[in-house]
Amino acid sequence: MRATCWMGKTDVQVQQVPEPKILNERDAIVRISSTAICGSDLHLYNGFVPTMKSGDILGHEFMGEIVETGSAVKNLKAGDRVVVPFPISCGACAQCRRSLFSLCENTNPNAWMAEKLWGYSPAGIYGYSHLTGGYPGGQSEYARVPFADVNPLKIPAGMSDEQVLFLSDILPTGYMGAEMCNIQPGDTLAVWGCGPVGQFAIKSAKLLGAERVIAIDRFPYRLAVARERAGATDTLNYEEIDLYDALKDMTGGRGPDACIDAVGLEAHLPGALGAYDRIKQATGLESDRPHALREAIMACRNGGTVSIIGVYGGFIDKFPIGSLMNRSLTIRAGQCHVQRYMKPLLERIQKGEIDPSFVITHRLPLDEAARGYDMFVNKYDDCLKVVLKP
């Protein structure tokens, strides 16, 4: 079959690879109908996530049709259409029972690697380095889905791929980012990053009752989508204005009630501090460039919440811990517990409260995956989200 393989830094190629097989009785094989490139795939593409091996199959946002099931999978049959959540959960361990599915204690066979870097291991993730298991990903024709009896969501007939594909990751991720802000009537939220996850965080914040949502980015086309499609009440281009000053002014001198970091480890920043982070990252002195996070903390109102859904990998410095501690801020973070949100969000889609397809700007055949990565990473052609069709 054809699959999108990571061959090295900024080098992905669609290659012929062996088809996946059932390896365990709770597995299923999915023939993929739609799959997408995630902003976090760009961190792999740019070589910022360790433990990638040449030839690894990328992709953790995918859906398709069940073609084969293991003997213990009773709730799915060949022909069912499913969306597959990106964290793999077992459904039985203490964390899965607490609905903290991305922290499943059983699905990362390389837990020891994650323990060395992070202390303890989160769940396994498709196509997302060997640190999270080394599972082959879904930017391919077929994928093996472990614990298929507890993970995939069956899609009702009549719904299009584009309506439901993003239930696999970015819609629940954006939603959880907003939910972690514990939004109260009258709240103002600021969202750093207007990529697809940022757009869904903005949309979700509005759905959850935020009075005002301020979208922050540097690309006018992304800010336009945030305003016109996601429902941001205000937009700020951080290359044009002083963010702290603007946010303070817009919030009556108090700061946003909650700040969402939907940027993660490759934040951009003009000027000396930006250069400082780039040099430290390039020389391995810090693994992540945390500028959006620093700004979100400094800008947040006293006692407010900073919600981190942008991906970080390792270590940062110049972290404003004094601001965090002295001003009683709450930090909430996590890889999304997707399984918790799939059904409620599917219902919201069915009711017409949200149509996630508004983020899609490019639809490409799987064979053009490399072009998709190049476009997405370099923001050519106003690229916001690439969907691949195997």
Place this chain on the structure above:
Amino acid sequence: MAMQGVEHQSVGLERRGRGDGAWRRHGNGGAQSERLASGLGWFSIGLGVAELLAPRAVARGIGLKGRGPTPALTRLCGLRELAAGVGILSQRRPSAWMWSRVAGDVMDLALLASGFAARGTNRARLAAATAAVAGVTVVDAVCAQRLTDRGRLSVQTTTEGALRVRRRITVNRPPDALYRFWRDFANAPRFMERVEAVQTTGERRTHWRAKGPGGVTVEWDAEVTEDRPNELIAWRTLDDAPFRHSGVVRFEPAPAGRGTVVTVEMDYAPPGGALTATAAKLLGYAPEQQLQEDLRRFKQFLETGLVVVAQPPAWSSRSIAAGGAR
């Protein structure tokens, strides 16, 4: 330490008194390493002083006359030695400074190697110095590893000189289910990576076949020495076993229905004693990590009914067709 219901009655690790919750180690396994470390610390200071005060004489002594490192570089090495020596002797946990000695050894070996390439050096003296530094490197590394292990609950040396590895894992099942699964030793190959088959040969006796280092098959007989249903199983190998060891597994309920804390302690005496074990660890074979992975598979099997795999076994050595589909 909210570990109600868990007793700590092992040899290497005990609470100081009843209920004070203070953890400490006992046993004399580390005293030897500490004496060795302080010897090496004084050696560092002596060498450091010599390198600082008489860099040329030191260079001549090891065969690097004229063409070797500059006196300034030798003095820098001396400063490094002094720092390591003072650190080892003054720190309460000298392991970090011992590792800095290992790093210094590697640097010295590199400098000596560059000396072989230079002209005008005394090769015989250089070879002797290289051999001496290489020997010291091994001693330093073993000592550093042992001092590192000294602070760890997962690796201990018992008073008898045996190596004890210990790991805990919490499984979301009641103790009786875990006990029953473990007590049927035929289940061992399901989660013990190196074990291939276990036969029950008597009420308390079992015959084990496992893969040893280098893929060699080893077999031994073992007997259960203590068996408390739903609480504890202890076993040891019979006297003629090639790989002599003993082990105990405890199943203790975690508070408030949070599953079962499984504690495994295994004692074994590798040929050559604890030094061999430390050397093996430096080469990448860490028995406490093996035990950790075995327990992870035990948990997976008991919680999910299977052992998790990410890829087909042959996948890691796959060859990707050149060219691909494009």
